[in-house]
Amino acid sequence: MRTALTILRKDLLLELRTLEMLPAMAMLAVITFVIFHFGLSRDTLSGQLAAGELTVTLLFSAMLGINRLFVAEREQGGFDAFLLAPVDRSAMLLAKATALYIYLALLELVALPAFALFAAPPHMGSSLPALILFLALSNGAFAVIGTFVSAIAVHTRARDLIGPMIGLPLLLPALIATSLGIGPLLTVHASGSPSGKWLAVLALYDLFTALLAYAVFDFLLEE
Amino acid sequence: MTTHVRHLRGLTIATAITLLVALALVFFYVPFDANQGFIQKIFYIHVPLAIVSLVGYVLGGVFAVAYLRTGERAWDMRSYTAIHMALIFSVAGLVSGSIWAKGSWGHWWVWSEPTLVAYLIVILLYCTYQPLRFSIEDFERQSRYAAVFAIVCGAFVPINFMVVRLSVNYLHPHILNLEGGNLPGSMKLTFYTSLLAISLLYATLMKYEMAAKMTRIETRRLRRRLLGEDAMRPLGRSAAPQ
Numbered sequence: 001m002r003t004a005l006t007i008l009r010k011d012l013l014l015e016l017r018t019l020e021m022l023p024a025m026a027m028l029a030v031i032t033f034v035i036f037h038f039g040l041s042r043d044t045l046s047g048q049l050a051a052g053e054l055t056v057t058l059l060f061s062a063m064l065g066i067n068r069l070f071v072a073e074r075e076q077g078g079f080d081a082f083l084l085a086p087v088d089r090s091a092m093l094l095a096k097a098t099a100l101y102i103y104l105a106l107l108e109l110v111a112l113p114a115f116a117l118f119a120a121p122p123h124m125g126s127s128l129p130a131l132i133l134f135l136a137l138s139n140g141a142f143a144v145i146g147t148f149v150s151a152i153a154v155h156t157r158a159r160d161l162i163g164p165m166i167g168l169p170l171l172l173p174a175l176i177a178t179s180l181g182i183g184p185l186l187t188v189h190a191s192g193s194p195s196g197k198w199l200a201v202l203a204l205y206d207l208f209t210a211l212l213a214y215a216v217f218d219f220l221l222e223e
Numbered sequence: 224m225t226t227h228v229r230h231l232r233g234l235t236i237a238t239a240i241t242l243l244v245a246l247a248l249v250f251f252y253v254p255f256d257a258n259q260g261f262i263q264k265i266f267y268i269h270v271p272l273a274i275v276s277l278v279g280y281v282l283g284g285v286f287a288v289a290y291l292r293t294g295e296r297a298w299d300m301r302s303y304t305a306i307h308m309a310l311i312f313s314v315a316g317l318v319s320g321s322i323w324a325k326g327s328w329g330h331w332w333v334w335s336e337p338t339l340v341a342y343l344i345v346i347l348l349y350c351t352y353q354p355l356r357f358s359i360e361d362f363e364r365q366s367r368y369a370a371v372f373a374i375v376c377g378a379f380v381p382i383n384f385m386v387v388r389l390s391v392n393y394l395h396p397h398i399l400n401l402e403g404g405n406l407p408g409s410m411k412l413t414f415y416t417s418l419l420a421i422s423l424l425y426a427t428l429m430k431y432e433m434a435a436k437m438t439r440i441e442t443r444r445l446r447r448r449l450l451g452e453d454a455m456r457p458l459g460r461s462a463a464p465q
Contacts, residue, residue, distance in 0.1 A: 156358035169348035173386035216371045
């Protein structure tokens with residue numbers, strides 16, 4: 001636990017000092033909303049269309065972060081140092097997944113207001129708590145799968161290609177649940193209460209991915 | 224090496240006979256479906272292909288677990304061939320399913336059929352297996368990462384099917400459910416014979432691929448001993464286990 005906290009602190013400090021990832025992720029999210037505006041040619045969006053735009057945008061921004069998650073470790077020998085240290089290997093998974101979760105939450109702090117401004121879906125205010133609940137759960141799946149995929153991809157030659165290629169299909173169940181769960185929240189006649197079915201699916205998928213990643217992650221760190 | 228080819232001849236003959244029997248049953252014995260007529264007969268090829276390929280993916284994950292536990296290269300080879308063959312079978316399954324959909328529903332692709340969509344997602348995921356192997360240069364690391372991939376994706380296959388099934392509000396009526404509850408006897412017999420035939424075909428092709436790869440490794444080893452290290456061309460990167 002202390003190891004995980006140390007790595008997490010190191011990652012957040014590094015991000016705070018270099019600002020390599022977060023501004024790029026936020027920029028990509030905003031520009032994607034603009035692209036969607038022209039691609040769909042609508043001034044306001046509602047229902048499933050709005051939910052799709054939001055989830056796809058968040059997914060692509062998350063991909064930027066996922067691709068860069070382990071780059072510093074590889075380029076500056078962090079992996080070797082970590083393997084030399086007598087600590088639990090799973091700490092790396094926990095620390096990196098938490099870091100990615102925090103990045104995603106910060107990204108959404110920028111992306112959600114931008115989404116409300118550009119897409120102007122109805123009842124954004126009243127369904128905001130439910131929306132946040134969905135994003136909090138989907139971030140869990142994104143963070144765990146993102147960390148797992150990133151740990152695989154960082155050792156491959158075509159790092160930036162392999163990551164999204166493996167990550168996107170693995171993320172699809174979470175994407176389906178988020179998008180179909182958010183959709184009814186953004187319709188004109190929305191009740192503001194989230195669908196229990198999709199929350200349960202997301203929570204179970206989070207649990208499933210977390211257990212699976214925990215089981216296999218050690219094998220990705222051997223030298 | 225001989226262990227890989229020992230049962231190959233018997234297995235090949237058994238596969239050929241079962242396949243012929245299954246095809247004969249499909250074409251000459253089993254009656255036309257009352258609603259769909261002739262096109263329904265693709266069911267006896269398509270569904271076994273799909274089932275066998277999905278089982279093959281999961282099998283690849285099971286072999287990968289064995290590889291990570293024992294560290295023996297043979298398990299890595301089994302995992303690789305299982306997934307490789309399953310990928311080929313599932314492309315055939317997808318194409319045959321598409322033909323069936325066109326014949327019976329009038330469209331090549333039907334988004335409201337969750338089995339089809341989930342199947343496509345699984346295929347897209349496993350299409351990255353070979354690129355992943357290919358892009359890792361160190362063979363030991365390649366095997367280890369491929370095993371981790373195979374385990375995670377093998378567990379992902381059933382979960383994915385459940386989630387996609389939940390996502391579709393309108394389900395096509397399932398003409399024939401797989402429990403065989405509403406299959407008449409003649410159709411059941413034909414279906415299970417086809418399933419057996421396709422499973423045997425999968426096993427045979429997998430064995431052949433393993434035998435070919437093992438023979439190549441063995442030949443290379445013998446050549447190296449005979450001609451010396453300098454005569455060997457250096458190994459290029461490859462997706463297959465070396």
